[in-house]
Amino acid sequence: MASFEQESLNYHKARNEFEGNGKIGTLITKPCDTVAELAMAYSPGVAYPCLEIEKDISTAYDYTNKGNLVAVISDGTAVLGLGDIGHLSGKPVMEGKCVLFKAFAHVDAVDIEINTKDTEEIIKTVAAIADTFGGINLEDIAAPKCFEIEERLKEICNVPVFHDDQHGTAVITTAGLINVLEMSGKKAEELKVVVIGAGESGIACANMYKALGVKNITMLDSKGVIHTGRTDLNKQKAAYAIDTEDRTPADAARNADMILGLSGPEQITQDMVRSMADNPIIFACANPIPEIMPDLAKEVRDDLIMGTGRSDFANQVNNVLGFPFIFRGALDVRATKITENMKMAASKALAELAKEDVPDYVKKAHKRDDMSFGPDYIIPSPFDKRLLVFVSSAVAQAAVDDGVAGVTDFNVEDYKAHLQRMADNAK
Known part of the structure; x- marks a missing residue:
């Protein structure tokens, strides 16, 4: 058995007789060390919050977790x-x-x-x-x-109900796309975008790119380009069927400004990269082996901006940049939904954070001294503690703006200060 495999198996088991198996447990947040505290934690004191919630169900946010x-x-x-x-x-x-x-x-x-x-x-x-x-x-x-x-x-x-496999990659790659548009001077409505992989992530990404203003999207599944002549499409794929003579990934890649890969290894060739438009972007998100390795892609294009799902290359598309902070913002304003505007707010906040000076602790975590906004840094690092403030506050404000928040008194600057104290306390 490979050493990493064995280390992982050992990691998931208890290391001593006092530790449970697995990775999570229960943390008690209130003291229960005296008779009085026991009486409040359970009977008879627990009856009082129960009765308050019975009168007003929204007080469950005040008296429970x-x-x-x-x-x-x-x-x-x-x-x-x-x-x-x-x-x-x-x-x-x-x-x-x-x-x-x-x-x-x-x-x-x-x-x-x-x-x-x-x-x-x-x-x-x-x-x-x-x-x-x-x-x-x-x-x-x-x-x-x-x-x-x-x-x-x-x-x-x-x-809020959120399927992260659908929306997580969409939020992160949209952030990267926002920054590439700024760097290249291109406009969203002028782009040709190719999406290789028509599963939940591919559909969600295409939906967010449309919301950003992209109009020309070619999507491919395992059978090739999704076009209007096909009769084997589900509802989600049919929404992206286009009238085109293109049938293969190579056909679709010609003059493309962006290729998003959500499929498998070796789905993007060097010839496809050569045929793309000036200053192209490729997000090759298949793991552990991307659709094309960055060194192979950059071998044929020196104007390419590249991202993958891997942590050992620049511009990692990592869903942990999104879902924890999206939920943090949604929870704190007692949101009833996660709206499209909330997701876009998260993308824009990520794009903005990538432009900020990168803290030394982030550079140290990546063992890189050259981290600054540019082709090799269009998406912030998951180790950047400012994500909590940037993304969660943007999501919370969007929830308030969309009318799906349960709080009646929200001040975004006060909330940012609260999030900063939370981040500082975790150091």
Whole structure:
């Protein structure tokens, strides 16, 4: 067994008799060391907050952990690059998502693995438990059912429902695209964008690019270009069917300003890179091996801006830049939904943060001294503690602007100061 594999297995097991297996546990936030404290924590004192919530259900945010609690829910049908491995087999991943919520945005999260693949059962189950939480993070649910599950739950539930596999990559790559547009002087409405991979992430990315102003999008699935002559398209793919003679990735890449890869290794060739427009951008997000390795792409184009899903190359497209801080902002204003405007606010905040001077601790984490806004730094580092302030405040303000926030008195500058104290306290 490879050493890293064994180290990972050991990491997930208890290291001593007092430590539990897995990666998450329960933290008690109030003292329970005396008879008086026990009486308040449970009977008889606990009856009083119960009665307050009975009178006004919104006070659950005041008397329980609802306002800082997210459920990470999966059926295990699309786990990382492992596919349909079963609900319980995906539990380590869902625990890991909970770890990231807590480590990056101080959000408590609990993983829930549902033992059914039936769309109606999943919707019914999540809807029944949603009020316990401040938000629902759907995770690793296969397309196309993930689209229906999220859309219907957004209609049913009174808390934000967010399928990160759909929207996370979209938020991050949109941030990168915003900055490339600024650097190149190109306009969104003039771009030709090619999306290789028409799953949940590809559709969500294309939707956000359209919201940014992109009009010309060519999408490909495993059978080639999605065009109006095809009769095998689901509703989501059909929305991106275009009237074109292009059929292959090489056809689509000609004169493209951007290629987004959400497919697999070696889906982008050097010839495709050569055929792109001036100052092109490629986000090759397949993991662990991207659609084209950065060294191969840059070998044929010195005007290329490149990003991947890997941490060992510049411009990492990492969903941890998004979901913890999006939920942090949504929870803190008691949002009932995560709107398109909230997602775009997150993208714009990420784009702005990338222009700021990079702190020394971030450079040290990456072992790079040359980190500054430019072709090799269009997306901020996940180690930048300012993400909490930049992204969460932008999302919270967007929720207020969209009328989906439950708070009635919101001052964004006060909130930024609160977030800064939270970030400082975590150091």
